Amino acid sequence: MALVDEHAHPHVGHAEGHHEELGFWRKYVFSQDHKVIGIQYGITALLFLFFGFTLMMMMRWAIAFPGKPIPLVGGMFQEMGGVMPPEFYNQLGAMHGTIMVFLGIVPLAVGAFGNYLVPLQIGAPDMAFPKLNMASYWSYFVGGVLMLSSFWMPGGAAQSGWTSYPPLADIAPPGQTMWLIAMLCLIISSLLGSANFIVTIIQLRAPGLTWMRLPFFVWAQFVTSFLLLLAFPPLQAAAVLQFMDRVAHTSFFLPSGLVVSGQQLAVSGGGSPLLWQHLFWFLAHPEVYVLILPAFGIIAEVIANNTRKPLWGYRSLVYAVVFLGFMSFIVWAHHMFMTGMGTAMSTFFQTTTMIISIPSVIVLTALIISLWGASIRYTVPMLFALAFLPMFAIGGLTGLPLGLAPTDIHLHDTYYVIGHFHYVVAPGTIFAMFAGLYYWFPKVTGRKMNDLLGKIHFWLSLVFINGVFMPMFIQGLAGVSRRLYDGGASYSHAQPVLEWNVFMSVSAWLLAVAQVPFIINFFWSMFKGKRVGDNYWDATTLEWSATTSPPLAHGNFAEIPTVVRGPYDYSVPGAPRDFVPQHEKLQEA
Amino acid sequence: MDIPYTVEARPDTGVYNAKLGIWLFLASEVMLFGALFSTYILLRTGAESWPHGRDLGLNVPLATLNTMVLIASSVTVVLSWASLRLNDLKKYRLYMGLTLLCALGFLVIKYFEYMEKFHHGHYPSFNTFFAIYFTLTGLHGLHVLGGIVVNGYLWGPGVKLWHRDPQRFTNRVEVAGLYWHFVDLVWIFLFPVLYLL
Amino acid sequence: MAQTHDVESIRRETRTYIKVFGALAVLTVVTVAISYLHMPPALAIVVALLVAIFKGSLVAGFFMHLFHERKLIYWVLVLTVAFFVFLLLYPTLWELNLNKL
Numbered sequence: 001m002a003l004v005d006e007h008a009h010p011h012v013g014h015a016e017g018h019h020e021e022l023g024f025w026r027k028y029v030f031s032q033d034h035k036v037i038g039i040q041y042g043i044t045a046l047l048f049l050f051f052g053f054t055l056m057m058m059m060r061w062a063i064a065f066p067g068k069p070i071p072l073v074g075g076m077f078q079e080m081g082g083v084m085p086p087e088f089y090n091q092l093g094a095m096h097g098t099i100m101v102f103l104g105i106v107p108l109a110v111g112a113f114g115n116y117l118v119p120l121q122i123g124a125p126d127m128a129f130p131k132l133n134m135a136s137y138w139s140y141f142v143g144g145v146l147m148l149s150s151f152w153m154p155g156g157a158a159q160s161g162w163t164s165y166p167p168l169a170d171i172a173p174p175g176q177t178m179w180l181i182a183m184l185c186l187i188i189s190s191l192l193g194s195a196n197f198i199v200t201i202i203q204l205r206a207p208g209l210t211w212m213r214l215p216f217f218v219w220a221q222f223v224t225s226f227l228l229l230l231a232f233p234p235l236q237a238a239a240v241l242q243f244m245d246r247v248a249h250t251s252f253f254l255p256s257g258l259v260v261s262g263q264q265l266a267v268s269g270g271g272s273p274l275l276w277q278h279l280f281w282f283l284a285h286p287e288v289y290v291l292i293l294p295a296f297g298i299i300a301e302v303i304a305n306n307t308r309k310p311l312w313g314y315r316s317l318v319y320a321v322v323f324l325g326f327m328s329f330i331v332w333a334h335h336m337f338m339t340g341m342g343t344a345m346s347t348f349f350q351t352t353t354m355i356i357s358i359p360s361v362i363v364l365t366a367l368i369i370s371l372w373g374a375s376i377r378y379t380v381p382m383l384f385a386l387a388f389l390p391m392f393a394i395g396g397l398t399g400l401p402l403g404l405a406p407t408d409i410h411l412h413d414t415y416y417v418i419g420h421f422h423y424v425v426a427p428g429t430i431f432a433m434f435a436g437l438y439y440w441f442p443k444v445t446g447r448k449m450n451d452l453l454g455k456i457h458f459w460l461s462l463v464f465i466n467g468v469f470m471p472m473f474i475q476g477l478a479g480v481s482r483r484l485y486d487g488g489a490s491y492s493h494a495q496p497v498l499e500w501n502v503f504m505s506v507s508a509w510l511l512a513v514a515q516v517p518f519i520i521n522f523f524w525s526m527f528k529g530k531r532v533g534d535n536y537w538d539a540t541t542l543e544w545s546a547t548t549s550p551p552l553a554h555g556n557f558a559e560i561p562t563v564v565r566g567p568y569d570y571s572v573p574g575a576p577r578d579f580v581p582q583h584e585k586l587q588e589a
Numbered sequence: 590m591d592i593p594y595t596v597e598a599r600p601d602t603g604v605y606n607a608k609l610g611i612w613l614f615l616a617s618e619v620m621l622f623g624a625l626f627s628t629y630i631l632l633r634t635g636a637e638s639w640p641h642g643r644d645l646g647l648n649v650p651l652a653t654l655n656t657m658v659l660i661a662s663s664v665t666v667v668l669s670w671a672s673l674r675l676n677d678l679k680k681y682r683l684y685m686g687l688t689l690l691c692a693l694g695f696l697v698i699k700y701f702e703y704m705e706k707f708h709h710g711h712y713p714s715f716n717t718f719f720a721i722y723f724t725l726t727g728l729h730g731l732h733v734l735g736g737i738v739v740n741g742y743l744w745g746p747g748v749k750l751w752h753r754d755p756q757r758f759t760n761r762v763e764v765a766g767l768y769w770h771f772v773d774l775v776w777i778f779l780f781p782v783l784y785l786l
Numbered sequence: 787m788a789q790t791h792d793v794e795s796i797r798r799e800t801r802t803y804i805k806v807f808g809a810l811a812v813l814t815v816v817t818v819a820i821s822y823l824h825m826p827p828a829l830a831i832v833v834a835l836l837v838a839i840f841k842g843s844l845v846a847g848f849f850m851h852l853f854h855e856r857k858l859i860y861w862v863l864v865l866t867v868a869f870f871v872f873l874l875l876y877p878t879l880w881e882l883n884l885n886k887l
Contacts, residue, residue, distance in 0.1 A: 124592075124593075125591070125592055126592055128592060128594075128606045128610065129606070129607075132610075191614070195610055195617070196610075198609075199606050199609050199610045199613065202602060203594050203599050203605075203606050203609060204592070204606075226865070229613060229617050230616065230620050230865070231620075233617045233624060234623070234627075234873060236624075237621050237624035237628070240728065241625075241628065241724065244720065244723075248713040248720075248723070249714035250714055250720035250723075251714075251720060252628065252717070252720060268715060268720075270635075270716065270717040271632065271720075272631060272632065272635055274877075275628060275631055275632075275877065278627075278631075282624070282873060329872060330872055341880060342883030344883050345879070345883045554590060555590025556590075560590075602856065603856040603858065604856050604859065609862075612862055613862060616862055616863065616865075616866040619867075620866065620873065623873045626874060627873050627874050627877055630877070631877045634878055634881055634882070635881055643821075649818060649821075653815075656814050660807060660810045660811060663849055664803055664804070664849070667849045668803060671799060671800050671803070674796050675793060675796055770849045770850045771850070773849075774842050774845050777838055777841045777842050777845065778838050780814075781837070782838075784821075785818065785821035785834055786827070786834055
């Protein structure tokens with residue numbers, strides 16, 4: 001057999017010949033290039049993640065040392081003698097959730113990774129609608145700025161939790177209105193983005209790139225985009241209704257005869273607080289799959305590349321995520337078992353919830369079996385990917401008792417729930433994001449990140465992140481509620497497990513310290529990192545094999561490649577190397 | 590490098606990018622209005638009694654007129670697209686102009702309806718019926734306004750594209766038309782739900 | 787199809803559009819007229835919604851040319867309609883299930 005490489009030497013600069021040079025603003029700020037937009041999304045989202053993390057670190061002080069002046073930032077609360085007031089704690093809680101989910105992880109997973117990689121992996125010159133792509137980023141940016149500015153509203157930022165349940169949210173200070181406006185901007189951003197992704201994936205696939213030859217990452221983004229497209233509008237509607245409640249004094253979510261602080265509210269009444277929960281969770285359950293599906297995609301790419309063998313059960317993985325996406329729309333009421341639903345409804349939602357765990361297990365199983373018999377390269381991205389598997393498994397399995405009403409009634413709104421979803425999202429999704437950052441860094445910059453710093457970052461993060469979240473299961477099973485300003489200190493049943501609070505808080509602060517090697521590594525490698533070749537990881541997918549690192553500014557590819565094989569042809573018997581790029585023909589000798 | 594399938598259809602899917610894009614957008618709009626209709630149903634089934642729009646002073650004849658106006662604008666926009674396909678720019682401008690006039694007329698009539706309500710003290714805060722009435726018609730009105738902006742652009746400065754790339758301009762009008770029909774479609778359901786039932 | 791410039795077929799389409807417009811106008815008058823008959827609410831709702839659905843199908847089918855659209859668009863809409871039905875019915879079923887207990 002001999003190897004015929006159709007595109008051995010992509011012509012650098014060939015595609016740039018007939019494009020006029022853009023000015024600074026059009027090139028870096030109001031860019032329509034999906035790569036620049038991806039980087040913009042990435043940087044903004046990382047900053048928001050860091051900010052959201054900072055809010056949490058402040059909360060952890062109030063939980064671990066209730067009533068003690070908070071160091072460093074205590075100056076903000078001079079009239080309280082440096083002690084954080086409970087209202088401020090509530091603001092931190094609501095904003096931590098909102099920022100992490102809507103401004104941090106989704107923009108990083110979809111906006112940054114999706115934007116940068118999807119067109120490259122499908123062999124497209126750009127997204128289908130570059131102008132909409134730019135509008136999507138700037139709508140996100142405006143939403144983020146509004147969200148942050150709400151801290152300076154009278155009465156502070158939103159403080160009714162990231163779920164903003166009425167009637168509490170309906171009568172909260174004006175920061176809540178700002179939250180709603182910011183959410184509308186974010187929803188518009190993700191609607192524009194998701195429609196763009198779907199059109200791009202359906203219409204712009206390179207010749208020969210059939211559906212079953214798509215890299216799994218693209219499939220994950222495809223399903224994610226459908227979730228964003230169809231699940232977000234009900235929250236948009238709900239936000240409009242709550243906005244009406246707050247501004248035009250309607251009563252969509254306010255029941256008749258509502259009494260607040262001993263006084264009957266002067267509203268017409270007749271509304272339903274549960275309506276908000278339906279509309280909110282209609283979005284927010286698919287939303288948790290929006291958080292995890294891109295992570296699956298990244299982990300699958302990293303595992304295939306570092307095991308040097310094809311993913312086990314590629315088709316099962318694809319069918320599993322499609323089914324997962326579909327089912328995620330009909331499980332939302334398992335967040336509402338405590339609202340007094342009828343048994344018929346409860347049975348239905350418990351059943352769908354148990355069914356939806358099946359595809360998740362299929363994905364996890366396929367990824368674990370992919371490791372079997374591999375000669376694994378323990379690179380930094382692979383370490384994060386390997387850690388993802390058990391961490392996500394813990395997060396997923398602890399979710400099962402929450403999906404069944406009898407156990408959920410005990411565990412509802414306790415720290416157990418916090419532990420569960422943080423295991424899915426923090427050592428789950430965020431580890432996957434780190435895996436992706438280390439993995440595609442050479443593609444974006446042409447340089448690799450430092451391995452030693454990466455390994456330090458990985459091991460410290462792994463230890464401390466478990467230190468933060470594992471004790472939450474203990475506290476939750478003991479019945480300690482979430483959202484308590486003093487971490488449960490005033491509740492007698494919480495006393496035996498109270499000592500974990502300091503342990504968790506110290507772990508959280510050490511987790512922040514563990515990010516220092518990453519931050520140093522990130523900036524240092526950007527300018528001084530070791531220069532590497534176009535296909536540093538010897539990968540098969542188009543973004544590595546068919547273009548340069550970083551890819552060509554206009555159009556990504558010197559020539560659109562023609563795909564001739566599936567995405568993970570690693571260690572093909574008889575091939576000259578242990579990987580065969582998707583656009584390379586192996587010829588019979 | 591140019592983005593493929595902006596004008597001509599991709600052979601295996603049979604559509605051009607913007608057409609798929611607008612249908613996806615409309616799909617999300619279906620979910621948006623779906624959530625609001627769901628709200629309406631929930632509030633109505635949960636209420637002890639639900640008023641008849643007409644008994645609360647909703648003006649049925651005026652709303653019927655408005656329905657006619659919107660339907661007329663829907664047919665003129667599809668005729669304007671047909672004119673472009675017949676290479677008749679003059680007729681396109683005529684029909685698109687009529688569409689714009691109808692849309693503006695719809696908003697003017699809506700304005701008088703709103704003023705009449707406010708005059709009687711029927712604000713959104715009056716009861717849940719008026720709350721959902723103003724929210725649904727208000728949001729629909731915003732969609733009409735958005736349609737006016739898009740169609741106005743295509744009627745005025747947007748025509749330049751016709752002389753450069755007629756097929757692309759025709760596609761744009763088709764896509765804008767699809768959106769406009771959807772706005773009409775929503776009203777077809779809003780009208781009986783709010784005024785007649 | 788959007789791309790055909792066959793003059794005769796476009797003229798035929800145009801005549802269809804006018805007919806559809808006529809049908810929509812008549813149906814609007816019909817649905818208003820029926821509402822003055824003061825039927826029992828359940829029946830009135832069913833009749834009015836049936837008329838609205840018929841009118842909506844005319845708009846979607848002819849004006850938005852859904853009757854001659856590509857499979858891809860149908861798939862998008864089938865998916866949307868499935869979730870739309872869930873969204874529309876669940877909160878209400880929920881309420882009814884609640885009241886029974």
